[in-house]
Amino acid sequence: MTEGPAVRVGLLGPLHLFVDGTGREVPGPKRRAVLALLALQPGRTVTVEHLVDALWPSEVPESGRQALHTHVSRLRGHLGAAADRLQTRREGYRLELRDDELDVARARALLTSARGAGAGDPAAALGLLREAHALWRGPVLADLTDVAPLAAAAQEYARLHRDVTDALVAAAVDAGRAAEAQDLAAAALAADPLREPAALLLMRVLAATGRTAEALRTGRDHRHRLAEETGLDPSPALGELERRIAGGAAGPAPAPAPSPAGPTTRLVGREATVAALHRLLSSERLVTLVGPGGVGKTRVAAEVARGSGQAPVLLLAPVTDPAAVPHALASALGLHVVHGDVLAACLAVLGDRRGLLVVDNCEHLLDAARDTVEAVLSACPGLSVLATSREPLGTAAEHVSRLAPLGLPGRDQDPRNAPAVTAFLDRAERVRTGPAPTAAELEVIAEIVRGLDGMPLAIELAAGRLSTFSLVDLRDRLDRSLDLLGGGRRPDDRHRTLRATVEWSYQLLSGDEQRLFRYLSVFADGVDLADAERLAADLAPGTDPGSLLARLVDASVVEADFTGRTRYRLLETLRAYGRDRLAAGGEAGDAAARLVRWAAALATWFAATAVTEDEPVADAVLRREVANLRAAWQAAREDPDAAAVIVAGLFPAVGYRDLTEIRGWAEELAADPRLVGRQARAAVLGTAAEAAYQRGDLARAERWAREGLASAAGGAGTAYCLGPLSVVDLARGAFADAAEHALAAAAEGLGEALGIAALATAYGGDRETARALVAEAAAGAGSPTVRAWNAYVTAEIDSAAGDAAAAEAHYLDAVDLARTAGATFLVGVATVGLLTVRASAGRVREALGGYREVVDYFDRTGNWTHQWTTLRNLAGLLRRLGDGGTADMLEAAADRAPDAPAVGTGPTSAGPVLGRRAVLDLARQAIDRHLGG
Structure with missing residues (x-):
C-alpha cells in the first residue's frame, strides 16, 4: 500500500479526492457517499450490507447490490493508477489509506502530538494545532448528511474541530500569543454559549491580553446565562479562574471536576471486547453490557469510558432509592442542583453534548435506570449510553452485549497465553513476590482458573489467598470446598459459580470476621475507620477491631480507600452477597436497625457538633455521608421514633445548608400521622417548619411551628418550634412577637435565637437594646454559624445607624464565617446586606x-x-x-x-x-x- 501513487481523501469539508496531487471529481451523491463510507474505515472491510443499508435506508431496490458494485467499479476509475487501493473482499470492500492520506486521521494525529508537547513546548504545540485547524475546509460532508453514518461522522468531526480549537486557544495563551486566538475563542463561545470550557478559554485569552475586566465580565455572564437557562451552578473551575484573573494571572485552564477514580489494575483479555463496544457505540444509541456479578462489566465499561474522552460515569452501586438516581446523575456531571427538577437540569446540560454516558450497576434499580436512560436518549440526540447490568434494561433501543468470562487455557496451550492465567498472575504478583512460575506451577494455575470458570472476581479472590496458601494448597482446598468443576455453562450456572467462589472466600474468614463483613454490607457508600471499628467492637466484643478490619482487607472482601479520610467499602457483588447472608441468617432486620442507629447517632453527633468550633468538620462529615443517610432513612421510615431522631438531629442542616433532600425528609415525616402523640413530634414539626420557611412557605411554617409548640414539653422541641416562629414573625414585620419568641427560644438553648431577638429589636427601632442583645449573644457563640449570624445582625444595626464602613466589615465577617461552616443560606442573606451598603457608597x-x-x-x-x-x-x-x-x-x-x-x-x-x-x-x-x- 505504501508504494504507487499517493492518494488523499478529504472529509473535513466537502468530500474531495486527490491522486498524485491532482484533484479527481467524483460525480453523483451515491458514489460520493460510497467513497466517504469507505474512507470512514480506512484499511478495514466495510460489508456490502452496511453500504447498501446506508445508501438505501428505507427500501433497497432490486438492483441495489448491482448499483453498489457499479459505483465501486467507477470509483476505481476515478482512482486511476491507484485503483488497487480499492479492494474487493468476500464480505465487502476496503479502501487502503495511510494516516497521512486522510485529513481526519491527520487532524487526530496532530492533536495527539500537540497534547504530548503540552506545557513543555507550547509554541510547538501551537504550530501543530494551527496545522490541524486548517484541515477543516468548510461544512463537513454537507451534501451527504442524508446518509445516516455520514451524518454521525459529521457530528463527530464537529466535536473534533471543537477539541482542536480549544487546544489551539489554550496553546496560544501558554505560548504568549493569546491575541492571535481571540477571534477563535470568541467564536467558540458564541457557537455554544453554555459550554463552560469555551467560556474559560475566552476568559484566559482576555486576561492574557490585558483585558481583565472583560474577562471577569465574560465569566459573570456565563454564570448568569447558565443559571437563567438551566438553573445550574457552573463547576468550581470558573470560580477558581475568576480568582486567578482577579489576582493578576490568566493561568492554565482549571481542571475539570474530579471523575470517579480510575482502575488500579491492568485490564487483561478484554481488548477485543473494548474495541467491539467502541464500534457498537458508533452506531447504537444504547448498549447494555450484561453478565453475572463479578464478570468484570464495570472494569470493561471504565476502559471504554477512558477511551471516549471526558465520558461521565453514573455509579448506581451506592444508590438504594430509585428517586435518588437523578441526584446521582447530577453528582456524576459535577452539578449542584438545589431546587427544581434535578433530572431536567441534568438533561439541559447533556442536551447538546456529543459522546458517551456510562451508567454502571443498573440491576438493583432497573426501572429507575431504564427511565433515566430513556430520558437521556430522548433529550440528548448526540449522546450514546453504555449501561452495565446483570439483566437487560428492556428498552426498544437497547443493544444487549453479553460479557463472557476470561478465556481459559486449552489443554495443549501454553497457559501464559490465556487471559484468565494472565489475570491470576497479575494479581498474584501483588500478593507474593518471587521468581516467575515454573511450568508445573503454571499448570496448577491453569487448573485453578478453569475451576473458577474464568470469572475475574473469583480469580482475584483466589489469587489474594496466596498470602496464606501455596498454589497446590489453593488448588486442593478449592477442589474440596467448592463443586465448581462440574458446573454447567449456562449464565445462571456461572452466577452460582461466582457465588460459590465468594462463599469459599467467606468461609475462610473467622466467625467474627464473617459477621463484620455481613453487617458492613448495609452501608451504601462505605464507612470511615472510626465507624467501622465501632461496629466491629460492637459485633465482636473482646476482639481487636483494627485486626478484624485488616483481615477483611487482606482477604479482598473489603476495599480500603485512603483518599482523604480512610474509608472501607465492599465491592457491589460482595455487598449483595453480604446482604443475602444477612437475610438467610435472619439478621437483615438487626443489620438495618444498626444502620438506623448509626444514622441516629450521626445526626445526634451532628446536632451537638454543629454548635461548636468543630462545625466545619460536622458539615464535611454530613455531606460525605448523604448516601448512607439516604439508605438509613428508607429503613427508618418503618420506625417513626428513629426517623424523628434523625430529622431532629439534622435541624442545623435544614436551617442553614442547601441540602434540600434532607429538608424533604423533615416535611415528609411531619405529615406522617403515626407521629401524633409521640414525644419527638415537636422537634420534628419544628424542623419541618424551618424547612418550609426556607422555601418561602410562611403559612405552613407557622402552622407546623404552632402545632409543635402545642405538643412540646420543653427542651429542643420547644426551641426548634420557637426559632422558625420567630423568623416568620420577623418576615411579617411583627417585630415584638419575633423578639418574644426568639428570647423564649434562647432560653431553651437555641444558639442563634438571641441574634434573632436583637435583629427584631433593631428593626423595631431600639438599636441600643439590640446591641446589648447581640453582645450577649456573641459572648456565648460557640460555632462559626452563630458567630456569622451575630456579625450579620451587627452589620444590620450598623447599616441602620448609617455607619457604612462598620456595616461592610461585619457583613464580610458574616460571609467568611458562614462559608467556613457550609452555611450557604447565611452567605446569601449577609451578601444582600453587603450589596446594599456598597450600592449606597x-x-x-x-x-x-x-x-x-x-x-x-x-x-x-x-x-x-x-x-x-x-x-x-x-x-x-x-x-x-x-x-x-x-x-x-x-x-x-x-x-x-x-x-x-x-x-x-x-x-x-x-x-x-x-x-x-x-x-x-x-x-x-x-x-x-x-x-x-
Whole structure:
C-alpha cells in the first residue's frame, strides 16, 4: 500500500479526492457517499450490507447490490493508477489509506502530538494545532448528511474541530500569543454559549491580553446565562479562574471536576471486547453490557469510558432509592442542583453534548435506570449510553452485549497465553513476590482458573489467598470446598459459580470476621475507620477491631480507600452477597436497625457538633455521608421514633445548608400521622417548619411551628418550634412577637435565637437594646454559624445607624464565617446586606453584579421570602440609577406577594404586578442593562 501513487481523501469539508496531487471529481451523491463510507474505515472491510443499508435506508431496490458494485467499479476509475487501493473482499470492500492520506486521521494525529508537547513546548504545540485547524475546509460532508453514518461522522468531526480549537486557544495563551486566538475563542463561545470550557478559554485569552475586566465580565455572564437557562451552578473551575484573573494571572485552564477514580489494575483479555463496544457505540444509541456479578462489566465499561474522552460515569452501586438516581446523575456531571427538577437540569446540560454516558450497576434499580436512560436518549440526540447490568434494561433501543468470562487455557496451550492465567498472575504478583512460575506451577494455575470458570472476581479472590496458601494448597482446598468443576455453562450456572467462589472466600474468614463483613454490607457508600471499628467492637466484643478490619482487607472482601479520610467499602457483588447472608441468617432486620442507629447517632453527633468550633468538620462529615443517610432513612421510615431522631438531629442542616433532600425528609415525616402523640413530634414539626420557611412557605411554617409548640414539653422541641416562629414573625414585620419568641427560644438553648431577638429589636427601632442583645449573644457563640449570624445582625444595626464602613466589615465577617461552616443560606442573606451598603457608597457595578448572583441563588433554592428582600433592595439601587419604572414594578410585586417580608401596613406601590418568573427576568435584564452601560 505504501508504494504507487499517493492518494488523499478529504472529509473535513466537502468530500474531495486527490491522486498524485491532482484533484479527481467524483460525480453523483451515491458514489460520493460510497467513497466517504469507505474512507470512514480506512484499511478495514466495510460489508456490502452496511453500504447498501446506508445508501438505501428505507427500501433497497432490486438492483441495489448491482448499483453498489457499479459505483465501486467507477470509483476505481476515478482512482486511476491507484485503483488497487480499492479492494474487493468476500464480505465487502476496503479502501487502503495511510494516516497521512486522510485529513481526519491527520487532524487526530496532530492533536495527539500537540497534547504530548503540552506545557513543555507550547509554541510547538501551537504550530501543530494551527496545522490541524486548517484541515477543516468548510461544512463537513454537507451534501451527504442524508446518509445516516455520514451524518454521525459529521457530528463527530464537529466535536473534533471543537477539541482542536480549544487546544489551539489554550496553546496560544501558554505560548504568549493569546491575541492571535481571540477571534477563535470568541467564536467558540458564541457557537455554544453554555459550554463552560469555551467560556474559560475566552476568559484566559482576555486576561492574557490585558483585558481583565472583560474577562471577569465574560465569566459573570456565563454564570448568569447558565443559571437563567438551566438553573445550574457552573463547576468550581470558573470560580477558581475568576480568582486567578482577579489576582493578576490568566493561568492554565482549571481542571475539570474530579471523575470517579480510575482502575488500579491492568485490564487483561478484554481488548477485543473494548474495541467491539467502541464500534457498537458508533452506531447504537444504547448498549447494555450484561453478565453475572463479578464478570468484570464495570472494569470493561471504565476502559471504554477512558477511551471516549471526558465520558461521565453514573455509579448506581451506592444508590438504594430509585428517586435518588437523578441526584446521582447530577453528582456524576459535577452539578449542584438545589431546587427544581434535578433530572431536567441534568438533561439541559447533556442536551447538546456529543459522546458517551456510562451508567454502571443498573440491576438493583432497573426501572429507575431504564427511565433515566430513556430520558437521556430522548433529550440528548448526540449522546450514546453504555449501561452495565446483570439483566437487560428492556428498552426498544437497547443493544444487549453479553460479557463472557476470561478465556481459559486449552489443554495443549501454553497457559501464559490465556487471559484468565494472565489475570491470576497479575494479581498474584501483588500478593507474593518471587521468581516467575515454573511450568508445573503454571499448570496448577491453569487448573485453578478453569475451576473458577474464568470469572475475574473469583480469580482475584483466589489469587489474594496466596498470602496464606501455596498454589497446590489453593488448588486442593478449592477442589474440596467448592463443586465448581462440574458446573454447567449456562449464565445462571456461572452466577452460582461466582457465588460459590465468594462463599469459599467467606468461609475462610473467622466467625467474627464473617459477621463484620455481613453487617458492613448495609452501608451504601462505605464507612470511615472510626465507624467501622465501632461496629466491629460492637459485633465482636473482646476482639481487636483494627485486626478484624485488616483481615477483611487482606482477604479482598473489603476495599480500603485512603483518599482523604480512610474509608472501607465492599465491592457491589460482595455487598449483595453480604446482604443475602444477612437475610438467610435472619439478621437483615438487626443489620438495618444498626444502620438506623448509626444514622441516629450521626445526626445526634451532628446536632451537638454543629454548635461548636468543630462545625466545619460536622458539615464535611454530613455531606460525605448523604448516601448512607439516604439508605438509613428508607429503613427508618418503618420506625417513626428513629426517623424523628434523625430529622431532629439534622435541624442545623435544614436551617442553614442547601441540602434540600434532607429538608424533604423533615416535611415528609411531619405529615406522617403515626407521629401524633409521640414525644419527638415537636422537634420534628419544628424542623419541618424551618424547612418550609426556607422555601418561602410562611403559612405552613407557622402552622407546623404552632402545632409543635402545642405538643412540646420543653427542651429542643420547644426551641426548634420557637426559632422558625420567630423568623416568620420577623418576615411579617411583627417585630415584638419575633423578639418574644426568639428570647423564649434562647432560653431553651437555641444558639442563634438571641441574634434573632436583637435583629427584631433593631428593626423595631431600639438599636441600643439590640446591641446589648447581640453582645450577649456573641459572648456565648460557640460555632462559626452563630458567630456569622451575630456579625450579620451587627452589620444590620450598623447599616441602620448609617455607619457604612462598620456595616461592610461585619457583613464580610458574616460571609467568611458562614462559608467556613457550609452555611450557604447565611452567605446569601449577609451578601444582600453587603450589596446594599456598597450600592449606597456608589460602588454600583460591584452591587449590580452581586445582586445578580444572589437573585440566582435564591431562585435556585426557592427561598422567595429572602428573594423579595433582595429585589426590594435592588429596586432602591435602580431608582437611584434613574430606572424608576423597573423599580416600581419590582416593588409592586414585592408589596403584593404573600410571602414577602412586611415593610408597612400594606401595598404601597402602583403599577402592574408581574408573575414571579417575569419579575426575575425583569430584574436580570435591568442588572445586565446597567452593567452594560
